[in-house]
Amino acid sequence: MPQRHPAGRVHDRVDGNVAAGPLSDVFGIDITMVVGTCRHCGASATLAEAVVEIDDEGLILLCRTCEHTMLTFVSRPDGRYLELPGLFGLSFA
Amino acid sequence: MVEPIVAGWLPGTVASATRMTPHGRILELQVPSWPGNLPGQHLDLRLTAEDGYQAVRSYSVASFGAGTSIELAVEEVADGEVSPYLVDDVQPGDQLEVRGPIGNYFVWRDSQTDPVQLIAGGSGSVPLVSIARAHQRSKSTTGCRFIYSVRTPADALYADELMGLVSSTFTLDWVYTRQAPPESPRKPGRIDRSIIETTAFTPAEKPMVYVCGPTSFVEAVAGILVDLGHDPMRIKTERFGGV
Numbered sequence: 001m002p003q004r005h006p007a008g009r010v011h012d013r014v015d016g017n018v019a020a021g022p023l024s025d026v027f028g029i030d031i032t033m034v035v036g037t038c039r040h041c042g043a044s045a046t047l048a049e050a051v052v053e054i055d056d057e058g059l060i061l062l063c064r065t066c067e068h069t070m071l072t073f074v075s076r077p078d079g080r081y082l083e084l085p086g087l088f089g090l091s092f093a
Numbered sequence: 094m095v096e097p098i099v100a101g102w103l104p105g106t107v108a109s110a111t112r113m114t115p116h117g118r119i120l121e122l123q124v125p126s127w128p129g130n131l132p133g134q135h136l137d138l139r140l141t142a143e144d145g146y147q148a149v150r151s152y153s154v155a156s157f158g159a160g161t162s163i164e165l166a167v168e169e170v171a172d173g174e175v176s177p178y179l180v181d182d183v184q185p186g187d188q189l190e191v192r193g194p195i196g197n198y199f200v201w202r203d204s205q206t207d208p209v210q211l212i213a214g215g216s217g218s219v220p221l222v223s224i225a226r227a228h229q230r231s232k233s234t235t236g237c238r239f240i241y242s243v244r245t246p247a248d249a250l251y252a253d254e255l256m257g258l259v260s261s262t263f264t265l266d267w268v269y270t271r272q273a274p275p276e277s278p279r280k281p282g283r284i285d286r287s288i289i290e291t292t293a294f295t296p297a298e299k300p301m302v303y304v305c306g307p308t309s310f311v312e313a314v315a316g317i318l319v320d321l322g323h324d325p326m327r328i329k330t331e332r333f334g335g336v
Contacts, residue, residue, distance in 0.1 A: 012334035013308055018151050020195045021137035032198040048198035049330070056148070 041066035132227035136193030214306020242268035296322035
């Protein structure tokens with residue numbers, strides 16, 4: 001299991017582990033151990049530890065410290081869309 | 094540490110489906126191009142209906158290591174769109190697609206030498222069963238402790254297997270939230286500080302702690318662990334939502 005995604009349009013609040021599959025379409029790597037720095041509060045943490053809200057069309061990745069939106073990803077049959085409003089940077093080991 | 098995810102979706106076939114609890118089944122998938130997986134990793138599973146509609150869900154993998162056979166445990170979720178199908182309807186021979194293995198954070202590697210503390214809520218046990226199996230297989234001399242919170246004894250996934258692992262280096266403690274068996278030392282109730290304090294490794298023993306379960310369960314347990322003095326950097330969490 002974990003049944004990370006709920007049914008239909010219902011939003012669920014999970015963490016960055018579940019974002020790794022969808023975001024591999026964009027980044028081509030597993031992002032769980034990538035460290036993200038929040039543009040709003042400056043906190044740094046692995047993306048696995050970020051708050052993620054997810055539904056069937058995409059996900060929002062939030063800073064666990066200040067809850068500001070770091071990344072938005074939408075995937076629909078007609079295309080994909082990525083926005084990084086609150087990510088100051090990403091660091092890779 | 095940055096590792097590529099196997100590109101795209103891998104075709105697979107349901108090899109077997111075995112009911113384990115009133116609401117849960119074990120599925121064995123055969124995925125010929127599966128590269129193997131580390132204990133604790135998950136995969137995305139894609140189902141395509143006859144009309145072309147697709148649904149993607151994420152499942153932890155109970156099996157580990159090399160091989161093209163993947164074991165999942167699937168529990169029915171009320172109002173779930175996909176899980177009732179997987180629990181009640183999927184049959185050997187059915188076709189699926191998987192993407193993975195995914196995750197390098199919530200994993201245990203047999204090169205780790207610290208004590209291993211596993212704390213599961215409900216079906217959050219699945220990746221922790223994978224870690225417990227791997228820890229046992231590794232012949233590690235450091236201890237492994239498993240605290241498993243379930244609604245009732247009948248809801249416990251892998252109960253017999255876990256009880257069979259109990260040894261001088263593996264302990265198993267149950268927390269029953271709704272109904273406890275007569276021999277249980279505790280009345281039914283949610284996991285709390287005293288249970289963790291009396292059954293888990295202490296902060297001084299420097300365990301690596303893995304917590305998996307519903308979001309509210311993980312938040313509660315992680316908070317207790319930090320209050321008890323565990324290093325937040327040594328607490329790995331995985332949330333699967335729900336209540």
